[in-house]
Amino acid sequence: MMSCAEMITMCLLSAKHSQEDQREQFSPPKLCSQDLSIFQDIFRRADKDDDGKLSFDEFQNFFSDGILNREELKEMFSRIDTKQGNNMDTERLCDYFSEYLGEYKNVLVALDNLNVTILSAMDKTKMNYEASSQIEQFVTRFLLRETMNQLHSLQNSLDCALETIEAQTGHERQDARKSTPQQLGRKCNRRAHKSVCLSPTDPYSGILTTGLPVENDTPWSAQINRLEQLIDKLECTSPQFEPLKGDPSIDPTEPYILVAQRQLPVAEHYQDQFNLSLESYIKMTSVQNSCLHISTHRRHSESAYVLYEIWEDQESWKNHLQSAQSKTFQRVIIDCLENPEQLRTMQFPASWWNLNPN
Structure with missing residues (x-):
C-alpha cells in the first residue's frame, strides 16, 4: 500500500504529463524550409535575368514601394549583400527576409497549400465537368464563383490594410522631412524630376x-x-504644331x-x-x-x-x-x-x- 507522499507524487507527475500532452496537441506545427517554397519563388520573380542573382537595379525595380527613396533602398541592399558585389544571391535575400516573417510565415504556408488545393480541384473539374449531371455542373459553377468571391474578399482586406499602413508611413515621413531641410530639398528635386x-x-x-x-x-x-x-x-521624331492663336501668354495661376x-x-x-x-x-x-x-x-x-x-x-x-x-x-x-x-x-x-x- 502506497504512502501519502507517494500518492501525492504520482498525482503531480500525472498532472505534469497531462499538461505536456495538451501543449503538444495545441502547439502550431513546425515549419521546415520546404514550406517556404512560395516565398522563395517570390524572389525568383525579381531575378529577370534568371541567373540566381539580383543586381541593385533588379532589386529596386521589384521592391520600390513609393515610400523608400533610391538612397534608402541602396543602403538596404548593401546591408543585405554582405559580399558587397552588387550581385546578391536570391537565396541570401530569402534567408534575410525569413528572419522577419513573424505571423506571415504561417500565411505563406497557407497560401502555398491553398494554391495546390485550388489547382488540384480545377484539374478535376476540367476532367469531370462535361460528364457530370446538370445539378453537379450547377453546384460546381456555384462553388467556383463563391471561391473566387472569398478570395476577392481577402484581397480587398489586404488592399485596405496595405493602403492604410503605407499612408501612415507616408505621413510620418512627410512630418520628419518638414524638420529636415536636406530631406525636404531632395523630395522637391524628385518631384521636379517626375514632372518631366x-x-x-x-x-x-x-x-x-x-x-x-x-x-x-x-x-x-x-x-x-x-x-x-x-x-x-x-x-x-519631328512633330509639327499648329501656330498659337490669340494671346500666347500663360496665366501663372x-x-x-x-x-x-x-x-x-x-x-x-x-x-x-x-x-x-x-x-x-x-x-x-x-x-x-x-x-x-x-x-x-x-x-x-x-x-x-x-x-x-x-x-x-x-x-x-x-x-x-x-x-x-x-x-x-x-x-x-x-x-x-x-x-x-x-x-x-x-x-x-x-x-x-x-x-x-x-
Missing part, C-alpha cells in the same frame, strides 16, 4: 496605368480625339492637367494573363473622378502596349499611383513584362483640355 520624365527605376514607375474611353455624355469627351492626336504627334504615357513590352506567352489583369484594372480606374481620360494602344509589330492617362493635376496622378488597385495591378503583371516599363509624363494648361474643337 520618370525612369524605370523610379518608385513611381513601377505602377502601371491603363485606360478606357470615357462616356460620351461627359463634358470632357469632345476633346478626347484632339488630345490623342496631340500625343501621337509628340511621339513622332492656371491649373495644369497631367498626361502620362507608359510603354509596356509584354512577353508573348503572357498576353492572355496580361489582358485579364488589364481589363480588371481598367474597370476600377475608369470610375475615378480625377481621371479625365484613359486609353490604350497596342503595337502589334512590337508586342507592346502604349497606355495613356489624363488626370486633373499632378497630385491626383500621384495619389492614384499610391492607391490599392494601382499597386495590386503592378504586382500582378510584373511577371508579364519582357523588360522594365517606361513612363513619361507631361503637363498642359487645363484650358487646352476645355477648348472648343470647332
Whole structure:
C-alpha cells in the first residue's frame, strides 16, 4: 500500500504529463524550409535575368514601394549583400527576409497549400465537368464563383490594410522631412524630376496605368480625339504644331492637367494573363473622378502596349499611383513584362483640355 507522499507524487507527475500532452496537441506545427517554397519563388520573380542573382537595379525595380527613396533602398541592399558585389544571391535575400516573417510565415504556408488545393480541384473539374449531371455542373459553377468571391474578399482586406499602413508611413515621413531641410530639398528635386520624365527605376514607375474611353455624355469627351492626336504627334521624331492663336501668354495661376504615357513590352506567352489583369484594372480606374481620360494602344509589330492617362493635376496622378488597385495591378503583371516599363509624363494648361474643337 502506497504512502501519502507517494500518492501525492504520482498525482503531480500525472498532472505534469497531462499538461505536456495538451501543449503538444495545441502547439502550431513546425515549419521546415520546404514550406517556404512560395516565398522563395517570390524572389525568383525579381531575378529577370534568371541567373540566381539580383543586381541593385533588379532589386529596386521589384521592391520600390513609393515610400523608400533610391538612397534608402541602396543602403538596404548593401546591408543585405554582405559580399558587397552588387550581385546578391536570391537565396541570401530569402534567408534575410525569413528572419522577419513573424505571423506571415504561417500565411505563406497557407497560401502555398491553398494554391495546390485550388489547382488540384480545377484539374478535376476540367476532367469531370462535361460528364457530370446538370445539378453537379450547377453546384460546381456555384462553388467556383463563391471561391473566387472569398478570395476577392481577402484581397480587398489586404488592399485596405496595405493602403492604410503605407499612408501612415507616408505621413510620418512627410512630418520628419518638414524638420529636415536636406530631406525636404531632395523630395522637391524628385518631384521636379517626375514632372518631366520618370525612369524605370523610379518608385513611381513601377505602377502601371491603363485606360478606357470615357462616356460620351461627359463634358470632357469632345476633346478626347484632339488630345490623342496631340500625343501621337509628340511621339513622332519631328512633330509639327499648329501656330498659337490669340494671346500666347500663360496665366501663372492656371491649373495644369497631367498626361502620362507608359510603354509596356509584354512577353508573348503572357498576353492572355496580361489582358485579364488589364481589363480588371481598367474597370476600377475608369470610375475615378480625377481621371479625365484613359486609353490604350497596342503595337502589334512590337508586342507592346502604349497606355495613356489624363488626370486633373499632378497630385491626383500621384495619389492614384499610391492607391490599392494601382499597386495590386503592378504586382500582378510584373511577371508579364519582357523588360522594365517606361513612363513619361507631361503637363498642359487645363484650358487646352476645355477648348472648343470647332
